Amino acid sequence: MIDNWRPRSGFYRHIGRYGEIASVLVKYGFGDLISRLNIERYLSAGKRLFRVGQQKKLSRISRWDRIRMALEELGPTFIKLGQFASNRPDILPSELIDSLEKLQDSVAPFPSQDAHNIIREELGASVNQLFKYFEENPFASASMAQVYQAVLKDGHKVAVKVQRPKIREIIRADLEIMYHLAFLIEKHIQGMEQLNLRQLVNEFSSAINKELDFNAEALHAEQFARNFSGDSRIYIPRVFLHLTGRRVITTEFVDGIKITNVNELIKSGIDPKEIASSGASVVLKQIFEFGFFHADPHAGNLLVKRDKSICFLDLGMTGILSPTSRERLSSIILGIATRDPQRIVKTLYDMSSERVERKEELEYEISELIQEYASRSLRMINIGEVLNKLSRLLVVYRLKMIPGFYLLVKAMATMEGIGYKLDPDFSMIEHVEPFVKKMIADQFSFRHMAKDGVDTLQDFFFLMRDLPSETRDIIQLIKAGRVRIEFEHRGLEPVLKKFSQTINRLVFGVVLASLVIGSSVVILSNIPPKLYGVPLIGIAGFLTAAFMGFGLLVSIIRNEKK
Structure with missing residues (x-):
């Protein structure tokens, strides 16, 4: 969450960074956005960096790829924002999501001496004291951290991930700027307020701040290891907690084959189809x-190890689903499998944080969506594709889902894509089906129904207990005249903006007229000092009035062109 944010103070505090962002936006052909957000008067320098030759080159690149290129040039926070936003098919068009998934997170490494200093600050000892051997150059360098290979004193090979210097300060400043830009977009671009971009920035802020704390990643790894203890299909690298801190994490170094390297898997005697099945089952078990x-x-x-287990790396970003959310997800997938749009609509309404009256229209849209897959056999249904299309319908009908919903859609779609690369006949929905059936069966088990019954009775007891006192409070508020009804007007922002603009010009005109009249009176009064027999104060007044009048005229012409 971005606290104590003020639009104007935030703008001037980061004016240099705003200039960089403006330059990049103009460079990639988004100068019109600066004008629409009404900040071009502060950032006009950025527009001068644009060249006609560059414009011709950009005409050959799609708008979506230009957005991706701009994010890559703007640095780590914006790269992470792009990766985070690619999980939201309810907000972004599919073409942009496809482009954002190509974001390059590999950047030039920072000096190893800086990494040594951070390790000393975090772990309280030098690299030579902590490790038997520490590779001088990193084997991976990303936007937020880089990774070194090392050997512990006891001979264990490890991977040491070290956070980039001052990355927290950079991200904090960029988050304030993102929030301000989201505020301006919602304010100045009609229809964008319904996307709730500031809420998206807040969600991203929460996610990236968790990723910045490597202690949280260590806890995630321990949780996964506990959940899958005894399951030979999955491998979680060991975390060395005594060599882990907020900016440094040390884990077991794992040798393995990249899961999509089919040729290498076959050479090693590993069946790609078996890996596709294991990977899908493990991810679905997590969910x-x-x-x-x-x-x-x-x-x-x-990574796939020689014993055919799948190693999960980089556990910084995780999703959480409550038992109720899991039951509802099962109901949606069952509705897809059985072609039951009513079940899907009812479940979506139960999951949504807001209520919408257009239930029949949504049911019709979902019926059309399901009809697209009616002629296909169950194993031919692409569950990730269906869930992504379903997610886009949610924004049309303004149904707000819990954030974890979109993360799991992305996780399932990603794993399904990997499955297709490993096995052309792979079917995600066939792997999902047993989990869904078990969840539905558990809902109607005696134990589950008994628990629900006890919870309902408990809620009813508290309701009846609190009802008299709460009713008394309402009556007292009515008697005291403190009950208020609030109305919310929507769609009036452009009218109010135009009205405010008109009033400002009217006041400006009155001041201008007063200045002209006052200057005329001074000249007629013949008050010294004089220039060529004309009072200087009167001349200054007329010149000021002329300058103000010219400025007002330019402002009117500019706004008429928009």
């Missing part, structure tokens, strides 16, 4: 059984 899942299981985070 449906534990409600705690790896939110970014892309190919770079998954």
